[in-house]
Amino acid sequence: MGKEKNISTETIKRLIIYLRYLDTLNKNGIKIISSENITSLLNVQPSQFRKDLSFFGEFGKRGVGYNVDSLANSIRKILGVNREIDVVLIGVGKLGSALIQYTGFKKINVNIVSCFDKNPDKIGTMVENIRVEDIKNIGKTLKRTGIRIAILCVPVEEAQSVAKYIVGFGIKGILNFAPATLVLPAEVNVSNVDMASELGNIIYYLK
Amino acid sequence: MGKEKNISTETIKRLIIYLRYLDTLNKNGIKIISSENITSLLNVQPSQFRKDLSFFGEFGKRGVGYNVDSLANSIRKILGVNREIDVVLIGVGKLGSALIQYTGFKKINVNIVSCFDKNPDKIGTMVENIRVEDIKNIGKTLKRTGIRIAILCVPVEEAQSVAKYIVGFGIKGILNFAPATLVLPAEVNVSNVDMASELGNIIYYLK
DNA sequence: TAGATTGTTAATCGATTAACAATC
DNA sequence: TAGATTGTTAATCGATTAACAATC
Numbered sequence A, B: 001m002g003k004e005k006n007i008s009t010e011t012i013k014r015l016i017i018y019l020r021y022l023d024t025l026n027k028n029g030i031k032i033i034s035s036e037n038i039t040s041l042l043n044v045q046p047s048q049f050r051k052d053l054s055f056f057g058e059f060g061k062r063g064v065g066y067n068v069d070s071l072a073n074s075i076r077k078i079l080g081v082n083r084e085i086d087v088v089l090i091g092v093g094k095l096g097s098a099l100i101q102y103t104g105f106k107k108i109n110v111n112i113v114s115c116f117d118k119n120p121d122k123i124g125t126m127v128e129n130i131r132v133e134d135i136k137n138i139g140k141t142l143k144r145t146g147i148r149i150a151i152l153c154v155p156v157e158e159a160q161s162v163a164k165y166i167v168g169f170g171i172k173g174i175l176n177f178a179p180a181t182l183v184l185p186a187e188v189n190v191s192n193v194d195m196a197s198e199l200g201n202i203i204y205y206l207k
Numbered sequence C, D: 001t002a003g004a005t006t007g008t009t010a011a012t013c014g015a016t017t018a019a020c021a022a023t024c
Helices: A009-027 A035-039 A046-054 A068-079 A094-100 A103-107 A135-145 A156-167 A195-206 B009-027 B035-039 B046-054 B068-079 B094-100 B103-107 B135-145 B156-167 B195-206
Strands: A065-067 A085-090 A110-117 A130-134 A149-152 A173-176 A189-192 B065-067 B085-090 B110-117 B130-134 B149-152 B173-176 B189-192
Touching: A009 A035, A009 A046, A009 A068, A009 B195, A035 A046, A035 A065, A065 A068, A068 B195, A085 A094, A085 A135, A094 A110, A094 B094, A103 A110, A103 B195, A110 A135, A110 B195, A130 A135, A135 A156, A149 A156, A149 B195, A156 A173, A173 B195, A189 B195, A195 B009, A195 B068, A195 B103, A195 B110, A195 B149, A195 B173, A195 B189, B009 B035, B009 B046, B009 B068, B035 B046, B035 B065, B065 B068, B085 B094, B085 B135, B094 B110, B103 B110, B110 B135, B130 B135, B135 B156, B149 B156, B156 B173
Parallel strands: A085 A110, A085 A149, A110 A130, A149 A173, A173 A189, B085 B110, B085 B149, B110 B130, B149 B173, B173 B189
Antiparallel strands: none
């Protein structure tokens, strides 16, 4: 896996949604599920579900359905979250601190193992179980650990410069919480979590 | 405005991105901008920009471009953020507390004016300038204020039941931070901020 | 007027959905 | 075998992009 071409981000996002639901089903002792049943509460068409999976192989049994446990494991492998993944976090403000303890990342096997800030008052303090380090030392950490993913929670004015800085040290994927469009080399993967934009959507459609 | 049909959420999200950039241009004293220049740093095609605006009217001058200040105001009106909008927040954990002080909401004229929790230890405490209230009293607040938008930051196990509960008191739009697909009446607008899913995307495409 | 840039139409592209043969 | 449900193809739908006439 990992060689598939032209898979849309929509498909990948849905895979994560399927995975979460499969994990819930698993906990509830459900062994087999059909595309119709798994999608009925997820705002997804059964054919969409089958199509999404079809990009990666065959996972069901005709006339029967899908084995909940083994499909979950297959999706984990497809996404690359079947093993633990270490990431760093930059910008230990209130939002950054909240994310360090956010359990949703751990549920997909992602661990925030280091965090960085430029504020001397914060450097050296502890957040959850990790020590806030000086952003100036991030290069060393990235080199030593090989980490290539960063969660960026710095103020919007600094987002572009910090992003450029960490990409210089080998970061290849950024989860960006700053409401800014980062300008970076094409090979760097950026996902924007734009909370105000989502709220703006709600406001617009409410009228 | 507000009567346009079939405007995609993609268009609305881009409008917010345009608006932010226009505000920055405005601060920098730039008066006029072309579709080519405004989109050059935003990963958007100039024709996409013009198309997005065309759903709502004509805002530019041929051969010249767009007046930065007046286009910003037009977009604010289109989105409905030209006036202050009050919302409530439910679930005052670390993430909820961080969102109460998040400046990105204020920048689009959205104010979190009340917050609620079910934990007796939290009820009565202050977060930024607002008092944590008992979720049982949310009906009164919503009735008194007419607020119809809620930011939902409760644990994933409770998201569905709390969402249903507040919809019963007139909530029509929910910004949902819980990694769960809420099942609600069709007229309720839900936007999901799914941080783990965005991170999952980065992990997938990194391979 | 000549040059520039909009607003809009038409073409393209890609994603979703429906339909059904394959097969458990 | 008959019934059920997958995997996949083809049809539909919608969003993006290119092109250009309109016009400042």
